[in-house]
Structures are given as structure tokens and as C-alpha cells.
Amino acid sequence: MGPFLRDNVVFREVYCWLGGSESNAGLCGGADGLLPAGFEWAAYFAAGFAIILILVNGALLGAAAFVWAERRLLARFQSRRGPNRWGPWGVLQPIADLLKLLIKEDIIPHAADRVAFTLVPIIMLMALLLSLAVLPFAKSAYLVNLNIGVLYIVAVSSITTIAIFMAGWSSANKYAMFGAMRGVAMLISYEIPLVLSLVGVVLIAGSMSLVSVVEAQTIPFIIVQPLGALIFMLGISAELNRTPFDILEAESEIIAGYHTEYSGIKFALIQAAEMAGVLAASGFLATLFLGGWSGPFLSGQLGALWFLAKLGFFVFLFIWIRATFPRLRIDQIMAFAWKFLLPLALINIAVTAVQVYFFGFYQAEVPGEITRGELLIMAAINIPLALVSIAAFGRVTREKIRVPAPRFEGLAPIPRTAEVD
Amino acid sequence: MYGFGLAKGLMVTLKNFINPPFTTQYPEERLPQHPRFRGEEFAWYEERCTGCASCAKYCPLGIIKIVTSPSETAILEGDKYNIDVFDIDIGRCMFCGLCVEACPYDALFMGSGFERGRYQREELVIGVDELREAVKRPSSWFRPQLEEAQYDPHTGEPLAWEEVGREQWPWHQGEKAGARIDWRPRRGGGEPPEDGA
């Protein structure tokens, strides 16, 4: 048995319920399971599939719920009501949408590269589900406690970029190609501040494992790392192709961007991956910057409620941002990433590294240990620093609109030749 | 301060979020409509129609088709033509209402309903049977008698042909009788000539 699954609550329960015996008494306490001894491998697989079932279905149902929430909330932000016909408050609307997409014709363009075209939805959903593996939903309710969890998230979500490029190229459609080209240019640029913004969190927590990051947050890191949280939030909303940065599917410019040619169940899978991606991103934000499943009360397995509440907060924030801001131009997006986010991320890293060195190693009795009071001092330094540096770099990168000097000599007055009665 | 505009935008949407929505839930709730609203229906009173086809002649799009046949009743007993076909193709209608203006006997009114969407273009043709059977809530457009009676087609009862009245503008009566139009209403008032009617 792998070392990772041993910690997982669901895995342990299902495994011991089915295949508990003397041989695994260390894990199950010696109670006999349903299966006879010698069938522990069957219990192992059953428990693994139980986790996969929960995770995959949870992600897809969460995507459906998010579709509903996004449509309702967007409507409310625009003084509308949103879907309210199917079920109470329209909660069955995503199911109706899904049924519609399921019975639609699944079209593959004649000139398309069939293999790559078909692989795209699978890869997109796969990357998303893979990234969920490291997310701690509650105390010891995670699939893997990778000790490089933070990096793993970024690495896995970067696979989406290739999927988008494959979609653009294999569709044999110029709008899909446009969307993919500008999307990929943007995604590569935003990956850099995204990774750099996480370095501060990793430095303070002293570990890249998401579980350790949660445990290190005696006060939420959003206070200690305001710049990091801001950059991560903006960067990940660019990675998710959400509205201020949705140039790769800008519907008013290039039809639907990279998924122009997709229909039916393939389109549904792409949408599901995008929507569940927002949920996953909110989960990462909640875990990295708001303390994940830890809270003032309701600890342990019930911490999942905290996790859900924090996730809901970030989901609301994402929808709010989408409802408010118009789409940026590609040069504005690039300038924002390279001239604004990247320097801020570097400032954040430098300041945090000095602080961690001072509080964690130079001054501390236990090396690497940063107390709650020291975190508060760091917050008191970092919040004004964040405001000042945002103001400073905002002034530097403010778009200079050069209006050409008017070459206007004035119009001759219109001759009045006839009286109009 | 950089980002101040962004915060202001967020506050605008948040205000929308808190305020109640101003949309109307259409099939259940309806916005009040003006009584002169020209809908996708026509109120036609066969009792008044002589089959003169003025409406068809005045229609700019030529979408009204009228076929009549002589009836067997004696003229003195109130004979008029049978209306065999009265087709209005509202798929091409632009709701200008010139047919209603043209009707010399006030037999045709604009309707007030607007829910006559169909899946086929052919079904958009209103036939004579549909016109006969329709619930008649005439719009008060170009029918001042309905306006004077304060009739609202959206709340009021359906009107029979005796109830809708005749138009009473004197100068218009003269026009209808075929008289030469030598007086038209001008801004600032003035009475119509006596010999109009």
C-alpha cells in the first residue's frame, strides 16, 4: 500500500469495512471486514475506486452547481433574476442544459485532426481532476499529501495550455486558431507571476505540501501575504479564462475562441472542466490563503464546512469580478502580467524572504518556527507595502493614451442655398 | 490611486446585487400596455364588413387577400357580399395600421394581443375563420371612440360589433363620405366646416 492513502479517511473506512483482517490490524484495529482474508487487494481497489468516485462526481456535480450559481449571481449583478424555471430557484437548470448537450449532434469538422480534436476535452478534464488530488477538503480528507503540492497544482494546470493549443490547431478553424494563439500567449505569461506569488506562502509555511500550509496558518496568509494573494487570484483567473482575461474565447470577437467547433458532449466536457476549474481554483485560494479547513471552531472532519464556506467566498469573488470588468485587450493583458504582476511578485518574494530569515532563523529559538505574533508583525509590514507598491507600479504601468494632435482646420460653414419652410 | 476605478466598478455591481431585480416574470406578470398598442392580431367585425376590400387596396405590402361572392338575400333585406376569404399574412405585416384607417365602416380594428408566435411561416396567415372566432379586444389605435369610452383592451371585456361604436371626428366623416377634403386640423384650433357631413 502506498504511504499516501493510509491517511485518507474515506480510504481507511472503506478498506477496513471490506477487507479488515489480522494482516492490516495496524490500520484497521484488527476488526474483520466483509471479505475473507486474502482479499485485501480487492478491498484496496474498492477503496481506491470509492475515492475516485467521490472526487470525480463531486467535481462534476460541483461544476453543475457552479454553472447554476454563476448564472444566478451574474443575473443578480446585472439586475436580472437568472434561470428560475426548472426546480426551485432554477437549480435543475444545469441538468436541463446537460441533457440538451447530450442529445445534440457531436460534430467533428471534416478537415479536423480527429485524434487531437477528440483528445482535447479528455485532457482538459484530466488536468483538472489531477489537480484536485492534493486539495485537502478537511483534516485527513485528501487523496495525496504530496510534499510538492503547491508546485504540483501549477504543473498539472499548465497541461491545459497544451489542450487549448490542440483544440485550436485540430479544429481547422481560423477563429479557433486565433483563440488558441492569443490564449497560449496569455497563459504562458501568467504562469510566471502565478508560480512566483506562491513562493512567499511556501517560504512562510516552510513546506510545499498543502496540508502543512494549512497547518502553518495560525493566522490566514491573506493577511500576511496580501500581495501574494492578489497576484495568485489575478493569475489564476487568467489561467481559468475568466472574463477580464477571456481573450481566448472572446465571444464578441472570435465566436467562441478555441472551442468554436466543439458541440454536444465534447463541449459539455470542456465547459465542465472550465467550471470545475473555478471551483478548484477557489479551493486552492482558500487552502493557501484563508486557512483551508481550519477555523475558530468546528475542527477535524467538520472543517469541510469551513472549507466550503471559504471556497464559496472565493467563488462569489470570481463571479463578482466577472460581472464587473470588461475584457482587456491583449496588449493590456500582457503589460499587466509583465509590468505589474511580475515586479510585485518579485518584491513580495524579496520582502518575505528577508522576513522569514529574520523571524524564522536569525531570531528564533527553533529554526524555521514562526510564531503567531511574528506573523502579525509581518502582516503589519506587508499590508502597507502592498498598498504602496500597487500604487507605485500602477502609476508606472498606467496606460499612456497618446491622442494624435488634431489635424483639424475647421469645416467651412455649410452654404445655405435655399430656405427650408 | 491605482485600482480605485476598479473598486468603484465593483461597488456598482454590488449595488445591483443588493437592489431587487427589475425584470418582469413575463408569463405570470405583465407590464401595463398602452391601449393603442398594435398587436399581432386583428379584431374584425363581419357584421359591419361589406367586403369592399379597401383594406387590401391600402395595404402597402399587399398582404390582405379578400374573396367575396354575392349572397342570395335581397338587397332590401340587408344584403351584402359573403366574405369567403380574408387572409392577413402577419408574417409580412409591418403593423402600420393603414388597413384600419382605410376601413369605411369601422369593421377592422388592430388587435391588442402579441402572442401569436408560430413555428411555420404558413401558420402566420390569419384566415377568415380565425378572424371570426377570435376574442375581439380591439386596440384603440385610430379609433377615438374607444379612447373616449376609456376602453383598455388589456383589462376590458371583449367588445361585440354594436359596442365598438363609430368614429365621430367630423372632418373624418366627411372624408369617409367621399367629400373633398378642404379643411384639415391645424395647430391652434379652429372649427371644421359645417358642410362636411
Add this chain to the structure above:
Amino acid sequence: MLFQDVIFWLLAAVGVAAALGVVLLRDIFRAALLLVVVFLTIAGHFFLLAAEFVGVVQVLIYAGAISILIIFALMLTQNVQQGNLPNRLQIPAVMISVLLLTVLAAVFMDTDWRLLSDLPGPLGAGLVDVAFRDTTFSLAKLLLESYALAFAAAAVLLLASIIGALSLVRER
């Protein structure tokens, strides 16, 4: 360790097949995609060797960024649809490949392939303990202590390339 053997052979077979596809396929876009598969299988090998940091970095940088740059370059080439045109550089290519193969073979022959735990004395067991518990830590120690000069040189190289790029795109 049957399970790990199965995974290893699976990864190896897929990796070799994909690498052959990269070389042999006429469709240059599919070749680039297969290159991504090769990168991912190499990352899988790193994971099998318990070098998860290197594996993740392999995914992040090679599969996520380098391959995108390669595909970008393909987009900017002419006649992509017609695939790999035969060119006049076959003989130099063969020579370079043979040279590279020789170097790799020499490294293979020269390496001491004993397992870490088989090393004599307490050093072996200690190395295994450190290296397999937290490769990130060991890697950081190697990079920032033993090979700090090479690390700094790489950083200077990157800085120089950034400045070069900036001077190329500077508005005049």
C-alpha cells in the same frame, strides 16, 4: 515491487513509441504532441524514482512551456501542412546523432549503477533516508551549496537573455 515494474515498463514502452513517432511522423504537429507525451513519460520515470520535485518541474517546464514554444515555432514555419520536408542536412544530423549516442553510451558505461543502499558504511543508508524523504531539500542543498557557482551562472545567463529580449523589442 511488481506494480512499480508494470508502471515502469508501461512508461518505457509509451515513451519509446512516442519518441519514435516524433522522429518518423510526417505530420509535424502530431510529432510535437508526441514530444509532449515523451516529456510526460520522463516525468513519470522521475516520479518512479521518488524524485517528485524534478518530475513536477519536468511537467511544468518541459511539457507546459518548452513544448508550447516548440508548437509556437511550428506555427511560424511555412508549409506546416505538408509536414517534414526532406532537407539537405541529413549527413550532419546523422553525425551529430551518432556523437550524442556515443556520449550517452560512455556516460552509461562509466556510471556506478549500484543502489544507494548498497554503498558501504552508514553513508548509504543515510543518503537513502535523506534523498527519499524530501528530494526538494536535498536538491536545494546541492544547488545552493555544492553547485552554487553553476546555479548563479545559470541565473546570470537567464538575466542576459532577458536583457537581450528587452533590447530586441525596445521601442526606438
